[in-house]
Amino acid sequence: MEFIYKYRAVIALLLCTTFISGCWDRQEINDVAFVIGIAVDKEGDNYRSSLQIALPGQSGSSGSEGGGGGTSGDKSWFMLSNTAKSLHGTSIEGQKELSRRIYYAHRRTMLIGEELARDGVASMLDLFTRYPLNRFSALPVVTKGAAYEVMDTDAPIEKFPSEMVRELCFLNMRNPRSLKTFIDAILSEGVDPFLPVASKVTNVPKGWKDAKTNIKLDGLAIFKKDKLVGMIDKAPADALILAMGEANAPEIMVKAPGGDGDMFIKLNENNASLHPSIKADKVTVNIELYAKGVLVDNESNYGDRRENEILKLHEAIREKIKLDIEEGVRLVQGKYHADILGIGRSIHQHLPAKWDTMKDRWDDIYPEVEVTVTPHVLIENVGVSNKPIGVVEEEVVHD
Numbered sequence: 001m002e003f004i005y006k007y008r009a010v011i012a013l014l015l016c017t018t019f020i021s022g023c024w025d026r027q028e029i030n031d032v033a034f035v036i037g038i039a040v041d042k043e044g045d046n047y048r049s050s051l052q053i054a055l056p057g058q059s060g061s062s063g064s065e066g067g068g069g070g071t072s073g074d075k076s077w078f079m080l081s082n083t084a085k086s087l088h089g090t091s092i093e094g095q096k097e098l099s100r101r102i103y104y105a106h107r108r109t110m111l112i113g114e115e116l117a118r119d120g121v122a123s124m125l126d127l128f129t130r131y132p133l134n135r136f137s138a139l140p141v142v143t144k145g146a147a148y149e150v151m152d153t154d155a156p157i158e159k160f161p162s163e164m165v166r167e168l169c170f171l172n173m174r175n176p177r178s179l180k181t182f183i184d185a186i187l188s189e190g191v192d193p194f195l196p197v198a199s200k201v202t203n204v205p206k207g208w209k210d211a212k213t214n215i216k217l218d219g220l221a222i223f224k225k226d227k228l229v230g231m232i233d234k235a236p237a238d239a240l241i242l243a244m245g246e247a248n249a250p251e252i253m254v255k256a257p258g259g260d261g262d263m264f265i266k267l268n269e270n271n272a273s274l275h276p277s278i279k280a281d282k283v284t285v286n287i288e289l290y291a292k293g294v295l296v297d298n299e300s301n302y303g304d305r306r307e308n309e310i311l312k313l314h315e316a317i318r319e320k321i322k323l324d325i326e327e328g329v330r331l332v333q334g335k336y337h338a339d340i341l342g343i344g345r346s347i348h349q350h351l352p353a354k355w356d357t358m359k360d361r362w363d364d365i366y367p368e369v370e371v372t373v374t375p376h377v378l379i380e381n382v383g384v385s386n387k388p389i390g391v392v393e394e395e396v397v398h399d
Contacts, residue, residue: 337366
């Protein structure tokens with residue numbers, strides 16, 4: 001009897017092996033081309049996609065000789081660029097030139113050329129979201145000019161220019177715009193999308209030997225639905241990011257309350273909230289900002305750490321933040337009619353019944369919304385020096 005039980009157990013185990021798949025669908029690393037970044041442009045009626053593909057065999061090398069368009073030198077990547085009538089067609093054309101299968105799951109940044117962004121990115125986003133290997137956490141960035149030129153920079157401090165773009169986004173905002181948040185803004189009511197702007201720069205003055213090209217974040221790209229309507233410079237862009245409570249340790253330059261010169265305050269903590277109200281069809285929104293900071297540089301001849309001078313400095317930084325944010329809001333309201341702060345969404349959240357009556361007219365109402373700013377800023381530390389270094393006591397200006 002015991003023999004029969006053992007016999008049945010062996011038969012059952014053998015039957016179980018028929019369900020073991022083994023490694024029938026394995027993919028060897030030598031058969032895969034890892035795409036770590038993509039640049040998408042529009043050239044006439046055609047799309048151009050430029051894939052930045054990692055070269056694992058050179059990923060440990062140092063230096064940056066040779067051009068980005070090939071595998072020569074010590075670069076740990078190369079560019080594969082193709083054009084086609086559709087964006088998916090560029091991928092098909094690119095695969096014809098590669099002996100390895102193109103693999104997109106490691107792509108964490110995508111650069112969008114200015115011309116394509118102005119023409120509309122809906123068809124591009126449809127492809128990126130429908131194909132399962134695309135990451136929704138990838139960071140889209142609009143470029144000044146052609147995206148492939150920015151992707152093909154030296155960016156010597158990082159192994160891949162696409163990775164440098166990602167790091168710059170996280171330095172600029174606590175929660176950078178991902179592919180998911182960008183698409184959510186396009187599809188949502190009461191908010192317009194925006195993305196950071198990147199441009200190609202040189203790292204040394206013109207004419208210097210061994211100059212390298214680099215990447216710089218240069219403001220914000222403002223969208224209405226899926227189309228780019230304009231770009232704003234870095235100063236108003238930084239103020240708007242601060243108004244969203246998303247700024248990553250920004251530094252504010254403020255004119256000294258007395259004497260001559262400027263002072264720099266670094267805001268180590270900041271958050272903001274929108275408080276809408278509607279009276280007689282007049283919409284007003286108050287941006288409540290809370291921040292804590294430290295004095296990191298005093299290039300003026302103003303004061304020391306006396307109580308009334310610290311209070312004056314608090315007043316000066318609050319007024320500067322208030323004016324900067326209001327200027328940025330007027331720009332996106334008046335010039336672009338784009339609600340990137342999500343004022344309409346805040347009305348939807350706080351006053352849903354009112355929003356139902358105005359959502360169809362929001363594009364007409366939004367430019368007339370009165371926006372006020374109430375900053376609450378606390379300077380926690382002014383450093384170890386009582387007075388500006390290099391300024392004798394007789395020249396220090398006091399209140």
